[in-house]
Amino acid sequence: MSEVYNHHAVEKKWQKVWDDEKAFAAKNDYTKPKYYALVEFPYPSGQGLHVGHPRPYTALDIVARKRRMQGYNVLYPMGWDAFGLPTENYAIKNHIHPKIVTENNVKRFKDQLHSLGYSFDWDREINTTDPGYYHWTQWIFRKLFEEGLAYKKEMPINWCTSCKVGLANEEVVNGVCERCGSPVVRKVKSEWMLKITEYADKLIDGLDTVDYIERVKVSQKNWIGRSTGAEVDFAIAGTEDKLTVYTTRCDTLFGATYMVVSPEHPYLDKYKDRINNFDAILAYREEAAKKSDFERSELAKDKTGVCVDGLLAINPVTDEEIPIWVSDYVLMSYGTGAIMAVPGHDDRDWEFAKKFGLPIIQVVAKDGEEVDINEAAFTDVATGVLVNSGFITGLSVEDAKTKMIEFLEEKKIGHAKVNYKLRDWVFSRQRYWGEPIPIVHCDKCGFVSLPESELPLLLPEVESYEPTDNGESPLAAMTDWVNTTCPCCGGPAKRETDTMPQWAGSSWYFLRYCDPTNDKELASKEALKYWMPVDWYNGGMEHTTLHLLYSRFWHKFLYDQGVVTTPEPYQKRTSHGMILGENGEKMSKSRGNVVNPDDIVRDYGADTLRTYEMFIGAFDLAASWSEDGVKGCRRFLDRVWKLQDIMTQDTGYSKDLEVLMHQTIQKVSNDFENLKYNTAIAAMMALINEFYKKNSVTRDEYKTLITLLNPVAPHITEEIWEAIGCEGRIYQQKWPEFDPAKTVMSTVEIAVQINGKVKATLEIDKNDPKEQVIEAGKKVIADKLEGKSIVKEIYVPGRIVNIVVK
RNA sequence: GCGGAAGUGGCGGAAUGGCAGACGCGCAUGGUUCAGGUCCAUGUGUUGGCAACAACAUGAGGGUUCAAGUCCCUUCUUCCGCACCA
Numbered sequence: 057m058s059e060v061y062n063h064h065a066v067e068k069k070w071q072k073v074w075d076d077e078k079a080f081a082a083k084n085d086y087t088k089p090k091y092y093a094l095v096e097f098p099y100p101s102g103q104g105l106h107v108g109h110p111r112p113y114t115a116l117d118i119v120a121r122k123r124r125m126q127g128y129n130v131l132y133p134m135g136w137d138a139f140g141l142p143t144e145n146y147a148i149k150n151h152i153h154p155k156i157v158t159e160n161n162v163k164r165f166k167d168q169l170h171s172l173g174y175s176f177d178w179d180r181e182i183n184t185t186d187p188g189y190y191h192w193t194q195w196i197f198r199k200l201f202e203e204g205l206a207y208k209k210e211m212p213i214n215w216c217t218s219c220k221v222g223l224a225n226e227e228v229v230n231g232v233c234e235r236c237g238s239p240v241v242r243k244v245k246s247e248w249m250l251k252i253t254e255y256a257d258k259l260i261d262g263l264d265t266v267d268y269i270e271r272v273k274v275s276q277k278n279w280i281g282r283s284t285g286a287e288v289d290f291a292i293a294g295t296e297d298k299l300t301v302y303t304t305r306c307d308t309l310f311g312a313t314y315m316v317v318s319p320e321h322p323y324l325d326k327y328k329d330r331i332n333n334f335d336a337i338l339a340y341r342e343e344a345a346k347k348s349d350f351e352r353s354e355l356a357k358d359k360t361g362v363c364v365d366g367l368l369a370i371n372p373v374t375d376e377e378i379p380i381w382v383s384d385y386v387l388m389s390y391g392t393g394a395i396m397a398v399p400g401h402d403d404r405d406w407e408f409a410k411k412f413g414l415p416i417i418q419v420v421a422k423d424g425e426e427v428d429i430n431e432a433a434f435t436d437v438a439t440g441v442l443v444n445s446g447f448i449t450g451l452s453v454e455d456a457k458t459k460m461i462e463f464l465e466e467k468k469i470g471h472a473k474v475n476y477k478l479r480d481w482v483f484s485r486q487r488y489w490g491e492p493i494p495i496v497h498c499d500k501c502g503f504v505s506l507p508e509s510e511l512p513l514l515l516p517e518v519e520s521y522e523p524t525d526n527g528e529s530p531l532a533a534m535t536d537w538v539n540t541t542c543p544c545c546g547g548p549a550k551r552e553t554d555t556m557p558q559w560a561g562s563s564w565y566f567l568r569y570c571d572p573t574n575d576k577e578l579a580s581k582e583a584l585k586y587w588m589p590v591d592w593y594n595g596g597m598e599h600t601t602l603h604l605l606y607s608r609f610w611h612k613f614l615y616d617q618g619v620v621t622t623p624e625p626y627q628k629r630t631s632h633g634m635i636l637g638e639n640g641e642k643m644s645k646s647r648g649n650v651v652n653p654d655d656i657v658r659d660y661g662a663d664t665l666r667t668y669e670m671f672i673g674a675f676d677l678a679a680s681w682s683e684d685g686v687k688g689c690r691r692f693l694d695r696v697w698k699l700q701d702i703m704t705q706d707t708g709y710s711k712d713l714e715v716l717m718h719q720t721i722q723k724v725s726n727d728f729e730n731l732k733y734n735t736a737i738a739a740m741m742a743l744i745n746e747f748y749k750k751n752s753v754t755r756d757e758y759k760t761l762i763t764l765l766n767p768v769a770p771h772i773t774e775e776i777w778e779a780i781g782c783e784g785r786i787y788q789q790k791w792p793e794f795d796p797a798k799t800v801m802s803t804v805e806i807a808v809q810i811n812g813k814v815k816a817t818l819e820i821d822k823n824d825p826k827e828q829v830i831e832a833g834k835k836v837i838a839d840k841l842e843g844k845s846i847v848k849e850i851y852v853p854g855r856i857v858n859i860v861v862k
Numbered sequence: 863g864c865g866g867a868a869g870u871g872g873c874g875g876a877a878u879g880g881c882a883g884a885c886g887c888g889c890a891u892g893g894u895u896c897a898g899g900u901c902c903a904u905g906u907g908u909u910g911g912c913a914a915c916a917a918c919a920u921g922a923g924g925g926u927u928c929a930a931g932u933c934c935c936u937u938c939u940u941c942c943g944c945a946c947c948a
Contacts, residue, residue, distance in 0.1 A: 271866055271943095278865060281947065303948060316948090359946085385946045395948050403863085404946055477947050597942085671886070673875060677867080678941085682874065688886050694901090735876070738885035745885090748902095807881040812929045814881050850928055856880050860928045 061697040063661030067771040071173055079787055080124070080175035082131040086586040091128040093120045094566055094626075096595035096603070097135040097182075099558075100161035101142055105168040106643070107651045107669070107681065112594045112632045114666045114768075115675060115733060117174050119592060121767035122728055124175075125791040131587055132175055133569040135182035136162050140558045141219060141236075144489035148521050154489045158185055168654065172662045173770050175787075180572045184561030185489075189568060191512035192578035193560050194494040196610060198505045199617060201495065205251040206483065208503060213482055215243035220523040222247055224482045224557065227602075242345070245527060248484040248493060248554065252609045256280050256476045258623075259608055268629040269676070272600050279601040281477025286461055288396065288470035290315060290369040292323075293377055294330075299323065299369055302391030302475055305401065306464065307456035310445040311419035312396035315369050315380045316361065316408070318388040319344040324364070332365040337382055344384040359385055359408045371396075372469050373446060383408065391475055399433065406433035419445045420453065481606065483557060486529040488521040490555030498542035498549035507543050515555075529553045562603050563610040566590050566625060578619070585621050593626040604629070630731060633678040635669070640680045651681050663769035664690040670733035670768055692741055693772055696765065699744065699753050700780060706754040715801050716746060717757060721794035724764045733768070740765055755780065760792045800854075808833040809858040815840055818857070826851045833857035 074080065093116045098109060120132035138158045147154040162183065169176070182189055200206040213222040218238035222245060227234045252259075260280055263273045285304035292299055299315060317323065319341040328334045340362045361383030368377040385404060386395050399409035399416040406429075409416050418429045420440040427434045434440070440453040447463070448456040464470030484493065494506040494513045506513060516537045518530050531553040532538065542549035564578070570587040571579035595604065611625040636642055637649025644650065656665045668689040673679035709717045720743045727736035743761060747753040753761075759782065762773040766786050777786040800822065806829070808816045816836045820829050830849050834841060837859070844861035851857050 274866065275943070278944070281944095283947075285948080301948080305948080383946095385948090387947070390947045397948090402948070404948075407946095475947075477944095600943090671874095680874075682887070684887050685874065691901095692886085698901095734874095735885080738876075741885055805881090809881080809929080812880090812927095817881075848928060850880095852880055852929090856929080858880080858928055 061694055061772065063663065063771070066775045067171070067173060067657075067662050070771045070774045071170060073774075073785075074173075074175075074787075075178075077785075078179070079785070080120075080130075080132065080177055081179050082133075082177050083129050084583075085129060086582065088129040089127070090131065090586060090591075091120070091123040092131045092587050092590045092592075093123070094133070094569075094590045094593045096599065097137050097562070097565060098165060099137045099140055099142075100158065100165045102146055102157070102161055104161075104164050105653050107653050107656070107665075108635045108643070110172055110653060110665060111635055111669045111672075111675075112596075113169070113172070113174055114669055115632065115731070116592065116594050117666075118670070118728055118733065118767040121175055121770065121787065122725075122791060124787065125763070125766075125789060127790075131180075131569065132177060133180045133182075133572075134169065134174070134176040134178070135180075135565060135569070136165070136184065137558070137562050137565070138162065138183055138185040139490045139556075139561055141221070141487065141489070144487060144521055147489070154521065155185070158183075171657050172653070172666065175770070180569050182565060182568050182572050184491075184565065187512045187514055188573075188575065190491045190561065191575075192568065193491050193556065193564070194506075194511050194513060195508065195578065196564060196614070197491075197556065197560070198494050198508070198511070199619075200250060200613065201503075201505045203613075203617070205254060205613065207249055207251070208246055209249050210244060210246045211249075212242045212244050213247055214240045215245070215527070216240055219487075220525070220527065221485050221487055222482055224559075224602075243527070247482050248495075248552075250481040250483045250609075252481045252606070253476060253478055255609050255612055256282065256478050258612050259605065262608065262612070262624050266624050266627060266629070268626075269631060271597070272604070272629055272631060275597075275600045276605055279478065279605065282474060283476075284472070284474050286457075286464060286470050287392065287473045288372065288464060290372060290396065292327075292380075293368040293370055295327070297323070297326075298469075299380070299394050300392045301394045301396045302473060303396055305398065305453075305457075306460045306470070307442060307445075307448065307451075307453050308398040308401045308419050309371070309373050309396070309460060310448075311398040311400045311417050312371050312378065313399060313409070313415045313417060314378050314397045316383050316386045316395050316397050316405075317364075317380060318386040318393040319382055319384055320388040321382070321393045323367075324382065327367055330366045333362065336362050337364065340382060340384075359383060359404075359411055361385075361408065361412065363412070372464075372467075379414070381408075381412070389479065390477070400429045401433055401435055403433050403435060417444065419443060481609075483560075484552075484554035485557050486523055486527055487555055488515075488518060488523075488530040490557065491515075491560055492531070492555055493552040495552040496540055496542060496549040497552065498545060498547055500547055501542055501544040501549075504542055504544045504549070510543070529555060531555070559603060559606050563607045564614070566593075566607070567611075567614075567620065581621075588620060589622045589624055590626045592628045592630070594630045594632060597631045600631075631676060633674070633676055635672070636678055636680045638681050638683070643681075649681075656686060660686055660690045661693075661771070663693055663772045667693065667737060667768055671737045673734060675731040675733055692737075692744075693769060695744055695748070696762070696769075697772060697776065699747060699758055699761075700776065702747070702752050703758050703780065704752050704754050707756050708754065709757055709760075710750075710752075710754055713746060713750075713757060714798060716743060717760060718794040718796075718798040721760065721764065721792045722796070722799050725791070725794070728767065737768065762786065763789055763792050804854050806833075806854065807856050808836050809856060810837060810840060811860055812858060822854050826853075830857055830859075834859060 095112050095116050120130050123130045143154050143157050147157050214228045216223055216233040216238055218236050219233060228240050233240055260277055260282055283304055285302060286306040287300050287302050289298035289300050324337055361381045364380040364382060367380050369380055371378055397405040399405040400418045401420050416429055420434060421443045423439045423441050437453045442448045442451050442456045448459050461472050492513045492515055494511060495503050497503055516534055518534055521530050538551050540549055540551055567579050571583035574580055614620045615623050639649055641647055668686045671689055720739050723739045724736045762776050766773040774786050802822060803819055804822050805817050805819050807814045808818050818833055818836050830851055846859060846861055848860040
C-alpha cells in the first residue's frame with residue numbers, strides 16, 4: 057500500500073529539486089522554437105498574495121509547462137511592479153524607507169509564489185525600482201521627449217485631494233480616486249504629457265493584426281473613440297472671425313438653428329467688448345469651473361446655459377443669422393469646443409432648445425413615415441432622408457454627408473475630420489516613490505533631457521516622503537539635488553522634481569525579460585528578435601484601457617524608433633475572471649470574506665489550490681470561492697495518488713480503455729489551449745473513475761494520466777513518477793500523443809427518436825450503412841410505430857435516428 | 863442612454879443545432895470504523911406512479927427546424943465598463 061499523500065514534504069522536495077536543476081530557465085539558444093508566455097507582474101503590496109493571483113498564474117503555468125513538454129524553449133518570467141503609492145504611504149506612516157518596504161514585500165510575494173510551484177524563470181526576475189531597470193524606463197522617456205512626444209503643459213488636471221497627486225483620466229473612477237476613493241477636483245498644474253493621441257490610429261488598426269479576446273478589442277476601440285465627421289466654419293456676423301465646429305452629422309447643416317460654445321471658449325474673451333452680458337457669462341464660467349467633470353456629467357439631465365448677447369453666427373448654407381449660446385454640455389477638450397446645434401436631430405440639442413425656447417426645424421425625415429420632431433429629436437441614420445435642405449434634399453444621410461463635405465471643401469468653409477475621445481496621457485506625479493524624470497529646466501535652453509551617459513538618474517535619499525500641500529513633489533525640497541547645471545549650455549538649471557506614474561515601468565517590462573541584465577541597452581536586438589512578440593499574455597480586464605493600451609503605445613513608438621522589431625508587443629491576449637468570496641461578493645477585508653492562499657497551501661497543498669482554481673469554473677468568468685470545492689479537488693488528487701495500489705505492470709493501454717485514453721489526451725490537450733481548464737480536469741476525473749470501476753490501471757495508462765495532469769499539479773505527479781520507478785523527471789517528458797483514429801469507438805450507442813423524442817437506444821457499428829441503421833431503429837420502436845404513417849426518416853451518423861410520423 | 867457579459871438541478875458548473883444536467887460539491891442509503899472524520903458502493907432535475915413508465919423542464923413570450931440551452935425576433939433581470947465625445 058502507498059503511504060497517505062503528504063503534500064508538505066512532497067511539495068518542498070520538488071520545489072528544491074527544480075531550483076537546483078534550474079528546471080525552468082529559458083535557454084539563450086536562439087535556434088530552438090520559442091514560446092513566450094506572460095502574466096502581469098504583481099504590485100508587491102503589504103497584504104501579500106491574494107487567491108485571485110494564482111488563477112492567471114496557474115493557467116499560463118499550465119501552458120508553459122505543456123509547451124516545454126512539446127519541445128519549445130519557453131520563457132515564463134516573473135517580476136515586480138514595485139513603484140507606487142501604497143508603498144509610499146506605508147513608508148510615511150511607519151517611517152521606513154520605501155525601498156525597505158518594497159524589499160520586504162517582494163520577499164513575501166516571492167516565497168508565496170515559490171510555494172505554489174510555478175515554473176517561472178527566476179534568473180530573469182526584474183524589479184521596476186531597481187536603478188538597472190529604471191535606467192531604461194528613463195531612456196525611453198528621454199527618447200519620447202527627443203521625438204516631441206513628451207511635453208509639459210499647463211492644464212487642468214484631476215487632482216486627488218487625499219493622495220495630493222495628479223491622476224490620469226483612466227485613474228478617476230466615478231469622480232473619485234481609483235486608489236483611495238477620495239474626491240477628485242480640477243486643478244491647474246504644469247504636467248508632463250505623453251502624446252498617446254499621436255498613436256490613436258495605429259493603436260486601433262493594430263488590433264486587426266492580433267489575437268485578443270473580442271471584448272478587449274471592443275473596449276480599446278471604444279476608449280480611443282475614433283469618430284469621423286467634418287469641421288465647418290460659421291462666420292461671426294460683423295467680424296472677420298469664424299467659429300469652427302466639429303460635427304458627425306454635417307448632412308443636418310440646414311437644420312442648425314443656433315450654436316453652443318464651451319464656457320472656456322477663447323472667443324468669449326476675445327469679443328468681450330461686444331458681448332452685452334459678459335458678466336453673466338463670466339459668472340456661468342466660474343460656476344462650471346467649480347464643478348468637477350463628474351458633477352458636470354451627473355447633472356447632465358438638466359441643461360444650463362447663457363445666451364451670448366451681442367454675437368451672432370451665420371449658417372453657411374442658409375445664410376441666416378443664428379444665436380450663440382454658452383453651455384457646459386459642450387466640452388473644450390473635445391472637437392473645437394464649439395458645436396452647431398441641430399435640435400431636430402440631436403437629443404442633447406433638442407433638450408436644450410426645448411428648455412430655452414429655441415427653434416426646432418426638420419431637415420431629415422423617416423423614409424416613408426411621419427415623424428414629429430416636436431415630440432423628440434429624430435436621430436435614426438439608417439432610415440433618414442434629407443428634406444428642406446437645398447441641394448441635398450432627397451438624399452440618404454450617408455449620401456448627403458458625402459455631398460456636403462464636397463460642397464464645404466469646394467467653398468473652403470470646411471473639411472472632413474477625424475476626432476478621438478482619447479486624451480494625451482498625464483505622465484507626472486508629485487510623489488517620491490517613482491522614476492525621476494530625466495529632464496532639467498534651464499532658463500536659457502528651456503527643457504533639456506539628460507544625456508544618455510547620465511542615466512540612470514538615481515532617486516535621491518530624502519528626509520521626508522510626505523507630499524506637499526502646494527502640490528510639489530517631496531523632491532522639490534532637496535535644493536542641492538534640484539540645482540544642477542544645464543547639459544546644453546552649462547548654465548544653472550533645475551531638475552524636474554515630479555516622478556513618473558506607476559504605469560511607466562510596466563509599459564515595457566516584457567522587453568526586459570528577454571535580456572534582463574543588459575547594461576548597454578534595454579535588451580539586445582538579438583534577444584528581442586528571438587523572443588518577441590509575447591505569444592500569450594494574460595491579464596485583468598481592468599488594465600484594458602490602462603496598462604495594456606499604454607504598453608502597446610510605448611511598443612509602437614519603440615518600433616518606429618527601430619528599437620524593437622515587431623509592431624505589436626502581444627500576439628494573444630486573454631483575460632481571467634475574478635475570484636469572489638464564498639458569498640459571491642468581491643473579496644475584501646471589510647466584508648470579511650478574504651481567503652489567504654497560504655492557508656490553502658498549508659491545509660490542502662499547492663497542487664490542490666492550483667487544481668481547484670482551474671476547476672472552479674469558466675476561466676474568463678467570475679467565480680465564487682468554495683472550501684468544499686477545494687476539498688473535492690484534494691480528494692481527486694488523493695485518488696490519483698492511490699492509483700498506485702491498483703497499478704499493474706502491463707504496458708500499453710488496455711483494450712477496453714484505449715478509446716477513452718486517446719479521447720482524454722485529445723480533450724485535455726485542446727482544452728488547455730482554449731482556456732477550458734475546468735473541463736480538462738473533469739475529463740481526467742472521469743478517466744480515473746473508469747480506472748477505479750475496473751479496479752486496475754496499467755503502468756502506461758497511469759503514466760499518461762500523470763503526464764497530462766503534471767502542468768496542473770506538478771508536485772504530486774513528479775512524486776508519483778519517481779515512486780513508480782520511471783526514469784528522469786516528469787517535467788522532461790514528451791507531451792502525450794493521441795491517434796485521431798483511436799478516439800472513436802467502433803460500436804456506438806445511438807438514440808432512436810419519434811418526432812424528436814427519444815424512445816429507445818440502439819447499439820450499432822459506426823460503419824453500418826444508413827438504411828441498415830434506420831431499419832434497426834424502426835425495429836426497436838416497432839410497437840410505437842403501429843398505426844402511424846412515416847413521413848420522414850433521418851439518420852445523423854453515430855448519433856441519432858429520428859422517425860417523423862403523423 | 864451607449865457598449866460588453868451572464869441568466870440551466872439544492873450549489874459550482876457541462877453540452878461542434880442531434881439522448882440537457884458531463885465533472886465536482888452537497889444530500890440520502892448501505893459498508894468500513896469503538897466513535898467522529900476519512901475511505902468505499904449505490905442513488906440523487908421536477909411532478910405523478912409500488913413499478914415499468916409518462917409528462918414537464920435551460921429567465922419570459924413568439925418563430926425557424928425532423929430536432930433548439932444553442933439560430934432568429936420581442937421582452938425581463940443581474941453584473942461590469944463608459945457616460946453630454948457633438
